[in-house]
Amino acid sequence: MSAKSDRQVAREVVGAYHEGQLAALVDRVGGAIDDFREGQLDAFGVDHLLFQYSRAAKELWKFCNLGTPEIRARIIRDQPAVDWWERGVPRRR
Template structure:
């Protein structure tokens, strides 16, 4: 069992990771909303981007809020690369 300070450190690692990756997702949506405003995307394409953001943010949230913060922090420290945007992509039939 880990100590309170180790758990606190793990929670901090996960929180920083969550914030950084959430900011990437938000920036991506912002860029595409700007493209919509410039007439480069239609409303349906912009909606698809927002839908994918929502799914990606939920997947990121699930990873960062599992009950075992030490496990998540260990995966983060090991450099487990996850493309959260791709995780939010709708499944193709």
């Protein structure tokens, strides 16, 4: 494979990973909205969850878009899965 095709494959791997992980984060938000509508979660609980989603999505974006695609693709393939939701937990002061 040429360097150009290697880079294209890496971009596809990273893109698919980003989409899949983002979908999992969005699914959590959907569940919280459903819980709110059913009266199981109040507006503050949804707000907290949306804040965590925002932080998690930003961390995921940084991972997928900063650095070279080849290195990111290798990390995706070779390293243990990252829990992006947990990465979005707000820090306590």
